[in-house]
Amino acid sequence: MEEKNIIAIRKEDVTAADSAFSYLMKKTEGNLNEKARRNILEYKNLTASQLERVSMTAIQECCEGTPFRHEEIKLISGLRFPDIIAERYYGVEVKSTNKNHWTSTGSSIVETTRDKDVESIYMLFGKLGGTPAEFKCRPYQDVLYEIAVTHSPRYLIDMNLKSGETIFDKMSVGYDDLRTSPDSISKVKRYYKSKAEANGNQMPWWISSDEEAAVSMNIRLWKDLSANEKADLIAQIIVLFPEVVSGKYGKAALWLAGAKGIVCTNIRDLFSAGGKVRIVGDQTLKSPLPKVVKTLRDKFDRVKSLLKNDSPILDYIYEYNPALLCGNLYESWLSEITKELPYMAEVPIRSILEDNLDLK
Numbered sequence: 001m002e003e004k005n006i007i008a009i010r011k012e013d014v015t016a017a018d019s020a021f022s023y024l025m026k027k028t029e030g031n032l033n034e035k036a037r038r039n040i041l042e043y044k045n046l047t048a049s050q051l052e053r054v055s056m057t058a059i060q061e062c063c064e065g066t067p068f069r070h071e072e073i074k075l076i077s078g079l080r081f082p083d084i085i086a087e088r089y090y091g092v093e094v095k096s097t098n099k100n101h102w103t104s105t106g107s108s109i110v111e112t113t114r115d116k117d118v119e120s121i122y123m124l125f126g127k128l129g130g131t132p133a134e135f136k137c138r139p140y141q142d143v144l145y146e147i148a149v150t151h152s153p154r155y156l157i158d159m160n161l162k163s164g165e166t167i168f169d170k171m172s173v174g175y176d177d178l179r180t181s182p183d184s185i186s187k188v189k190r191y192y193k194s195k196a197e198a199n200g201n202q203m204p205w206w207i208s209s210d211e212e213a214a215v216s217m218n219i220r221l222w223k224d225l226s227a228n229e230k231a232d233l234i235a236q237i238i239v240l241f242p243e244v245v246s247g248k249y250g251k252a253a254l255w256l257a258g259a260k261g262i263v264c265t266n267i268r269d270l271f272s273a274g275g276k277v278r279i280v281g282d283q284t285l286k287s288p289l290p291k292v293v294k295t296l297r298d299k300f301d302r303v304k305s306l307l308k309n310d311s312p313i314l315d316y317i318y319e320y321n322p323a324l325l326c327g328n329l330y331e332s333w334l335s336e337i338t339k340e341l342p343y344m345a346e347v348p349i350r351s352i353l354e355d356n357l358d359l360k
Contacts, residue, residue: 006067006087018120020067021090025122025137027062028055032126032135043133046126052077052094055124056084059092081107081114082121082140091118093140095157100129102136106155109147109188111179125159141168141175147188193319222256222264233260234270234295235302236313240320242336244271245292255320271295287343293352296337300353307333 010017032055036043046054052075060070068087077083082091097104102125121140126133136159144155144167155167168175171191178184222230233256237244241252249267256262264270272295276288296303306313307329317324324332334350341349 004067005069006090009067010089017067017089021086021120021122022139024059024062024066024068024086025092025124027066028059028124029135029137031058031062032124036133036135040132043126044128044131046096046128046133048094048096049077051096051126051128052083055092055094059084059086076115079113081111082118084124085115085118088117089119091115091121092124092137093121094124094126096126096128098128100127102127102157102159104157105148106144106157109153109155109178109184114179123157123159125157127159142166144168144175147192153185153188189319219257219261219263222262222266225262230270231299231302233262235299235306236316237270238296238299238303238337239306239313239324239333240316242321242333242340245296245337246340247272251320259316289344293341293344293349296349297352297356300356303333304330 006017006020009020032043035058043054056073056075060073063070063073072087074085075083076085077094082093084092084094086092093107095104095106104125106123122137123140123143124135124137125143126135138159142163143157143159143161145158145161145165146156146167147153148156166175168178171178171187173187178187181187225233237252237255240255241248244252247268249271253264253267256264256267271292272290276290277293278288307324309329311317311329317329321336323336326332334353338344338349
């Protein structure tokens with residue numbers, strides 16, 4: 001009786017088919033490691049494209065004794081993800097490093113070029129920096145431990161990753177659920193934002209799922225901005241990070257760099273440089289106020305225009321200061337500012353702002 005191919009097996013029992021693919025990849029791992037031991041220099045010097053072709057050939061050779069047909073192992077690198085397709089439903093992504101370790105940067109989390117029929121993927125990884133080169137094959141989702149950003153969010157690979165330590169375990173989401181989600185980048189951003197809040201000195205800067213909100217590839221210095229752009233950004237900072245009025249500038253500086261591509265080496269001076277405020281309106285104060293109160297007053301019109309239901313920075317408010325959305329935007333913001341300025345006993349900050357009182 002003719003042996004069944006993998007497609008026929010899959011129709012009857014997906015688990016059995018998946019086990020056959022796992023066996024094929026285990027054979028391939030052994031095949032490549034044996035060749036690398038016999039051809040040390042050749043395998044150590046493989047380029048990425050050469051390794052893809054070598055991997056395809058190894059998989060084809062290992063099809064013997066399995067339900068996979070060698071003619072159905074195809075290299076499609078550069079066109080779609082993953083690099084190699086095996087019998088329509090299975091795939092192999094080929095990665096390597098010239099260093100002597102098992103870690104590297106992987107593919108995009110979005111997988112927009114993924115072959116629509118591929119349901120199970122293995123990572124075939126070449127560690128070319130050792131002598132001899134070594135290879136490992138493991139299920140793709142089992143070796144992805146974190147996400148980093150080059151020009152887009154990409155997985156980080158660790159071929160020695162322990163069970164339960166993948167990025168999907170950390171996020172409490174399945175690999176297939178994340179990759180098929182229409183807002184996968186937003187989910188990742190929320191995860192890293194929640195992590196950052198624990199220590200207060202980090203901020204993820206992923207490109208937005210909204211292309212119009214993407215970070216500029218050109219980093220600029222604050223001193224090179226126009227006066228109008230500086231004023232607009234200061235107003236946005238006051239809305240998003242009210243804590244700047246009490247001298248906490250860390251998150252604002254990170255936001256400028258990460259979300260706007262702007263480096264400000266003297267962010268403190270934007271709010272607090274200069275003399276004290278000693279006279280408010282016609283009242284001489286017993287205790288002078290810091291210069292930041294004048295900054296607030298001077299930028300109040302711009303700030304108020306940002307605190308409307310159709311605010312042009314509503315997405316940023318949702319991302320960085322969602323507490324404002326619990327009620328009236330303006331009143332919520334004013335409440336936060338008031339809490340940050342507990343020394344404003346003589347003259348309420350509301351009066352200074354809304355009555356546009358002179359400050360000297």
